[in-house]
Amino acid sequence: MTPHTALDPFVTNQISDLSLSKDRPLIVTDADEVLFQFMAGLEAFLERQGYEITLKSFAITGNVRHRETGAVVEPADMKQLLGGFFEEETHRLDPVEGAADALERLSTEADIVVLSNVPFAQRDARARSLAASGMPYPLVANSGLKGPAMASLADLGGRPIFFLDDIPHNLQSVHEAVSDVNLVHFVADPRLRKLVPSPDADHVSSGDWEHAAEHISERIRAHMTA
Ligand SMILES: [Mg+2]
Incomplete structure (x- = not known):
């Protein structure tokens, strides 16, 4: 694994604890405004x-x-x-409609990791809330832009690789850190979706888990048959 020195040791340790497969696609998703109604x-x-x-x-x-x-x-x-x-x-926090069902379907074909900028002190509360909302996927609590953590995750996981977040800076940061990542700009709240700027990097926009999951599945299928 390439060392990513910008990462807080707390983040590095959580990533080391994951067991990801190089043989499965990897979906990394933000939590606030993507899985939970922030x-x-x-x-x-x-x-x-x-x-x-x-x-x-x-x-x-x-x-x-x-x-x-x-x-x-x-x-x-x-x-x-x-x-x-x-x-x-x-x-x-209330879960976003359709998120748990969509992730459950996607988890049959991909590894799923939640990468959230929840404060470190609330990491366990977030993990419990994910499990209670039908989304019992491994959680990495991060701090700052998500590119460095995503670079570490990309070293461990398989392809294709996906990253979902509502914040354009995080998508841009991940785009710069992981050359072959597929970006999904996901904003659950329809009012925020109208206000949020788009990231410069190539991406798909969504606010609906049916749509996002369909897009991800299609990309996975296209990768497998390529
Ligand atoms: Mg968010």
């Missing part, structure tokens, strides 16, 4: 805390206001609010 959960959490989020751009910071004063929440305070959100809500 924005819907965040909105409800912020509302309970006396805040509101206006979805005017694909960003959280700058779009959250105190409901009564209208004052925009400053970046440092937003960081704290988000920390509280992950602490209190990670274990009970």
Whole structure:
């Protein structure tokens, strides 16, 4: 395995614990806004805390206001609010419709890994929530852009290889780190899907697991018959 020094040892250890097959395709998927309804959960959490989020751009910071004063929440305070959100809500975010069924079908033909930027302290809550939602796949909690972790996963796994995420920077980072990756830009929330910029790298856009799974299966079939 090629060393990827930019990776936190906690991430490296989780990747070393995986047992991936070189003989099976590999599907790596983000969790928030792909497997779990992140924005819907965040909105409800912020509302309970006396805040509101206006979805005017694909960003959280700058779009959250105190409901009564209208004052925009400053970046440092937003960081704290988000920390509280992950602490209190990670274990009970609603799954995205169709995700569990689609992954179950895909798992018959591919290895599946969830690569999530959930805070390290909430890694186990996320793993339990994945299992409870019918998605008991190995989880790697990552920090920062996902290219370095994805390069390590690509060393271990088979082909074709897929990566799904809602955040364009992560898709771009993975594109630069893994030359033969198939990118799926997946955004579950229809309001966010309208706001999110597209990554420059070649990709397929989706917000629907039926569609995404069909695309992945087709690519796998095409690879096998090539
Ligand atoms: Mg996400």
